[in-house]
Every structure is written in C-alpha cells, then in structure tokens.
Amino acid sequence: MPIWSSDQRFRGWLTTSNNNDIGTLFLIVATSFFLIGGILAMLIRAQLATPGSAFLAPEVYNQVFTMHGTVMMFLFAIPFFEAMAVLLLPGMLGTRDMAFPRLGAYGLWVYMFGGSAVIIAMLMGLAPDGGWFMYPPLSSAAFSPGIGPDVWLLGITSIEVSAISAAIEVIVTVLRYRAAGMSLARMPIFAWFILIVAVMILTAFPPMILGSLLLEVERAFDWPFFQVENGGDPLLWQHLFWLFGHPEVYIIFLPAAGMIATVLPVMAQTNLLGYGWVVAAAVSLAVLSFGLWVHHMFTTGIPHMGLAFFSAASTLVAVPTAVMIFSWIGTLWKGQVRLELPMLWLLGFFATFVIGGLTGVMLAVVPFNWQVHDTHFVVAHLHYVLIGGYVFPMIAAVSHGDPGE
Structure with missing residues (x-):
C-alpha cells in the first residue's frame, strides 16, 4: 500500500494518521457532539417554555444547562475548526499532509477520550451542575460532591491538550510546508485565519489547563487555591477561566x-x-x-x-x-x-x-x-x-x- 494512501478497513480508521482521515473523524465526532448539544438546548427550552414547569427536576436542569455549554464550547466549536484545518490546509498550501501526522492522530484520540468521558458521565447521572464555567465555591468539593466535576475537569483538560497539539501542527505546517514560491502574502486568506487562531490557542489555552488542574487538586487534596475560608481567592479562577474564555470566542x-x-x-x-x-x-x-x-x-x-x-x-x-x-x-x-x-x-x-x-x-x-x-x-x-x-x-x-x- 502506498505510504500516502488510507487503509479503508476498520483497523485502518483506528491507526490512520492521514490528514483526510483525521479531518473526517474530527468532523464526524464534532458534528455528533453538536447534535447532542442541540438536544440539550431543546430540553432547556422545553423547561423554560412555561412558568413553573416540572419538565426537568431542578438538579437535572442544572446538569443539562452545564452540559449544553460544555458540549457546544469545548466539544463542538474548537474541534470543528480543527477538522476544517486538517482537511483543507494541505491542499491550500500545496503539501501532501500536515507537518506532524501522528501528533494530529494523538490530538484526535485525546479529544475523543475527553469528550466521551464527559458525555458518559452525563448519561450516568454524574454530570456537574455548577455551570459550564464551574465557578468556585459552587464547584468546590463542599458544594459539588461526587466525581462528576472531577470527570469534567479531567475531560476538559484532555480536550485542551488536543487543541494545543492541533495548534502546533497548524503553525508548523503554515510556516514551513508551503509550496515553493508561496509567500505569506500569497497564501489563501483561510490559511491566514487558521494561523492566527493557532497562535491564539497556544496563548489562551494554558491558563485554562492550569485552572482546571488547580481546581482538581483543590477538590482532591483540599488545597486552598480558590476557597476563601482557607485563604484562597475565587476570583483567581474567574481570571484564569476568562483569560481563556474570551479569546476563545474569537x-x-x-x-x-x-x-x-x-x-x-x-x-x-x-x-x-x-x-x-x-x-x-x-x-x-x-x-x-x-x-x-x-x-x-x-x-x-x-x-x-x-x-x-x-x-x-x-x-x-x-x-x-x-x-x-x-x-x-x-x-x-x-x-x-x-x-x-x-x-x-x-x-x-x-x-x-x-x-x-x-x-x-x-x-x-x-x-x-x-x-x-x-x-x-x-x-x-x-x-x-x-x-x-x-x-x-x-x-x-x-x-x-x-x-x-
């Protein structure tokens, strides 16, 4: 089999590093999460359609609200961008594949692991109910007991790692793998936007990873990062989260x-x-x-x-x-x-x-x-x-x- 072709058997999809296959898988998985997020949105609207509705129990509504935001912001929007970048960039730049095919495959499977963990936890009734922004002290162990928030934090961290791996791959591909004679000023406009976004990901996502790890350590070991009563500062989480969260909008x-x-x-x-x-x-x-x-x-x-x-x-x-x-x-x-x-x-x-x-x-x-x-x-x-x-x-x-x- 030629090195740049794809093995279309089931095993081939599990082991592929070809950009077309990786991009297609990203697209399928991200679209699946988008449909899940849409279903959660419909549940929210059904609950809010009439005053005093008992369609969803209060704790279930909080979980659905939290998971809708989580799915749309973390499991759909950024991975869908990764899918389009991996699928389109090589053809636009005149190269056969992305710079680091195995890094792209790693990012895909880390994303699928983190996203699946979050969704499975929701189906098992273990979804967090403190909002997709997970503000302390509501997200602390005292007010959100159980492993639901812990699964959420670890799953989201995995998804952030996946995004950073994709950003590294995009930056190197755009800067080093362009066709001969294609200067930055001659690139397709889409490649410019993807390059800018990749640099933003490398800058914005580490604060969120740091915040997630600190919150998980606080929940697991009762270390005072965000707990006021123990000398922590809940605003620290807000700064770390929104230092990631607002650039993420762009x-x-x-x-x-x-x-x-x-x-x-x-x-x-x-x-x-x-x-x-x-x-x-x-x-x-x-x-x-x-x-x-x-x-x-x-x-x-x-x-x-x-x-x-x-x-x-x-x-x-x-x-x-x-x-x-x-x-x-x-x-x-x-x-x-x-x-x-x-x-x-x-x-x-x-x-x-x-x-x-x-x-x-x-x-x-x-x-x-x-x-x-x-x-x-x-x-x-x-x-x-x-x-x-x-x-x-x-x-x-x-x-x-x-x-x-």
Whole structure:
C-alpha cells in the first residue's frame, strides 16, 4: 500500500494518521457532539417554555444547562475548526499532509477520550451542575460532591491538550510546508485565519489547563487555591477561566471569518476586497481579544481604573470586526452575487452576527452591563454571535465544498 494512501478497513480508521482521515473523524465526532448539544438546548427550552414547569427536576436542569455549554464550547466549536484545518490546509498550501501526522492522530484520540468521558458521565447521572464555567465555591468539593466535576475537569483538560497539539501542527505546517514560491502574502486568506487562531490557542489555552488542574487538586487534596475560608481567592479562577474564555470566542469566530472570506468572493464572482486589510483586522482582533476578559467580571468589585480600561478595550474590538464586515459588503457590492445555498447562509450570518455584535458593544458599557448581567440579554448576545458568527458560516462552507451535485 502506498505510504500516502488510507487503509479503508476498520483497523485502518483506528491507526490512520492521514490528514483526510483525521479531518473526517474530527468532523464526524464534532458534528455528533453538536447534535447532542442541540438536544440539550431543546430540553432547556422545553423547561423554560412555561412558568413553573416540572419538565426537568431542578438538579437535572442544572446538569443539562452545564452540559449544553460544555458540549457546544469545548466539544463542538474548537474541534470543528480543527477538522476544517486538517482537511483543507494541505491542499491550500500545496503539501501532501500536515507537518506532524501522528501528533494530529494523538490530538484526535485525546479529544475523543475527553469528550466521551464527559458525555458518559452525563448519561450516568454524574454530570456537574455548577455551570459550564464551574465557578468556585459552587464547584468546590463542599458544594459539588461526587466525581462528576472531577470527570469534567479531567475531560476538559484532555480536550485542551488536543487543541494545543492541533495548534502546533497548524503553525508548523503554515510556516514551513508551503509550496515553493508561496509567500505569506500569497497564501489563501483561510490559511491566514487558521494561523492566527493557532497562535491564539497556544496563548489562551494554558491558563485554562492550569485552572482546571488547580481546581482538581483543590477538590482532591483540599488545597486552598480558590476557597476563601482557607485563604484562597475565587476570583483567581474567574481570571484564569476568562483569560481563556474570551479569546476563545474569537478563536471560534475567526475560522468562520476565514470561511466567509473564502466562500463569499466565489458567490460574488470577484476577488476579496482589501485582502491586506482583512488580514490586519484579524491580527488586531487576535491581539485585542486578550485584553477583554474582565468584562465578564464587571460585577465582581473590579477597581474603577480596571473597569475603564476593559470597557474601552471591549468597545475598541468592534473596529477590526467592522473592517471585516465592510470588506465583505464591499466584495458583494463590486461583484455579481449568486443567491445559491452558501450565499443564503452568509446572508443569515450578516443579519444575525451584526445584531450580536451591537449587543456586545452595549455590554461593554459598565452601567448597562451591571443591569443585564446574568440575564437573558447576555444569553441572547452569546447565541447571536456564536450561532450567527460560527454555525451559519460553517454550514455555508460545508455546503459550498460539498454541494451534493
């Protein structure tokens, strides 16, 4: 069998390191988790459909709420990006495979292990019920006994390790495995976005891994990292979590933006307007995303100077996003738009994502943030941004790449 071919027998799928196979498996598993997350979302909406509903018991509702956020943020969004990167990058860069095929296979199986552990724990009634953000002290051993939170922490840590392995592979592939004559300025725009996201993952995910390990050690050995009564600081967890969590929003959005910048010119039958500006906007967005995390913590007693800085930074992040939006609108304006299925999904993106972005600017204003913190306004903002800004473009990309003809 040639070295670059795939063994299509069952054993071959278990031992493969070919980028097409690894990407396909990532795609299948991530989509499966997406369906599970969707079912959990429907359970939540059924519970909230009528006042005083007894559809779900209180403790079950808390578990479903926690697992819905966990599945969507950790088990679907980032792995789906990994699938698209592993599948598409080699062909775009003119190379036969990713830089480290076995590292890619390792990342796949670590991801499947961590994700399966979390889902199996849920099916066994062992899911945590402290929210997908796992704030102490609610997530401490005193208020969340049992092994459910421990399984969650270990599973999420495995998934983070998988993402870091994929990021290393992407960075080396883009920087060292491009075809002869393909400079960075000549790369497909999608490769630029994937490279930026990979660098963000290497920067943002270690704080989350550290926080997960510290919380697990605290739960297992009663060491005082986050327990106030023992000298710990619960805000330390919030800082570690959101130092990962807010860049993750842009780690989720930027691959979708790369897909938009790739598919939309095809639908408009013209070239992308402002290639260099779009790349610069993506880099700016990546840098700014690491100076925003405290806007999730405006109600925790942050000093006024900190509130002012993070409020201004949270408002400023709208600028590079607007550059991308205007570039895409300009591309449509100068082209001849074909209203095919991918374009319809992209139109849905424009409508939904802009609403989510405007509500995000509203949330950056501290007095308004105080009034709507932990309300459905924030829930709506999150879902307008992530569904409109990630799911719609990804569906457009999949329908564009495999139109079923």
